[in-house]
Amino acid sequence: MTHGRTLADAFPVLGLRVTAGPVELRGIDDDTLLELAELAAQGVHTFDAMPFLMPWTLAPADRFHRQYLQYHWGVRSRFGSEAWSLDLAVRHEGELVGTQGVATHDFLLTRSGETGSWLGLRHQGKGIGTLMRQTMCALLFDHLGFERVESAAWVDNAASNAVSRKVGYRPNGIVRKPRPLPASSGEPGRAAALEQRYLLEPADLVRGPDLQVEGVDALRGLIGLPVG
Template identity: 60%
Template sequence: MTIGRRTLAEAYPVLGLRIVAGPIELAGMDDGTLIALADLAAEGIHGDDEMPFQQPWTRTPAERFHLHYLQHHWGVRSRFAPGAWDLDLAVRYEGELAGTQGVSTRDFLATRTGETGSWLGRRFQGRGIGTLMRQALCAFLFDHLDFEQITSSAFDDNPASNQVSQKVGYRLNGVQRVPRNETWVSSNEYLLTPDALVRGPQLTVTGAEPVRKLIGLE
């Protein structure tokens, strides 16, 4: 059997995905983008007395921070399969690398749902970028990947993340106790359906069809 040659984006179509919505671009992350994102994250995402993530990856010691970041995303690539996948995309605002926006799902072909997650470098926060990038991803998931609902969560003491979910149209879907720093904190659980999505700028999408095939939709 002759298989033939492939480019990286042909072998792993996430690398060829590009979503443009006004000043926002979401795109697959090659290794050069990953190391640039690690640099951006190392500049700071939150204050020293804050922790918006359930997994406190931003507290990785400096000497291992970049390697840890790369290894996480290399692992995401290696595990990508129709039964379980994470779609992590680099966010650029007016052409400048600003953070990441992604979705994680298991048994998607049955559930048609997934959980969004994101981060922004501190110098990009407070400018409405978090709302725009979530709107862009959710519109893409509903319109191009056949999602029927999308979930998200945010600690009660993370008002910015809670506000983004509310602005995009998610509705509160319960509150959970989750562990953090050897104690517990309230996590607000949100649910979004296509009819409730507050849309942002119109999308221009390239590379969606190969991703659909990769996750088993074709």
């Protein structure tokens, strides 16, 4: 017997809803998760590019949807006070366009985390990436107790680097890392590449539209912050 409890009561991430102008960030239920898998399968980047540290977009077509769902189910199952990832579905003018997230370890000590996101290929180049990052960072600073937010992109990923600069992140060093090869290479593997690191603090955030937030108190309780 559930006594009227919902999944959002048990896992408050599912009850979070943040709106800012035409953009909405919301907890990912299973129906939305399946929609996101289909959107991602339609394309997130071009054939000759690999913007991600983990090449999840190269999963074979017959396993793509299952692996995408399994990854997000794993994120839910591992959510705890020591380490957690907050992944939210992004809608623009009501249409599902991608995800925006943040990952953190030892949050109550560090008050910091790293943002990450993806947009369906057909939704790119319209300013949506900037707006959803502004929305996420305002949520983190204003409602979830963050004091620092980091991000990173390969140095040749012009779009991601541009979004970071527009939102107010400052360059924070360049590191050399193994980078997965794109599909156009014709073979699996990795090559050394340069990654630009970024840091954002509250005073530097270039804000977008004002936020309207629902379900944040329950999420604060889940991550160990005071409620009310």
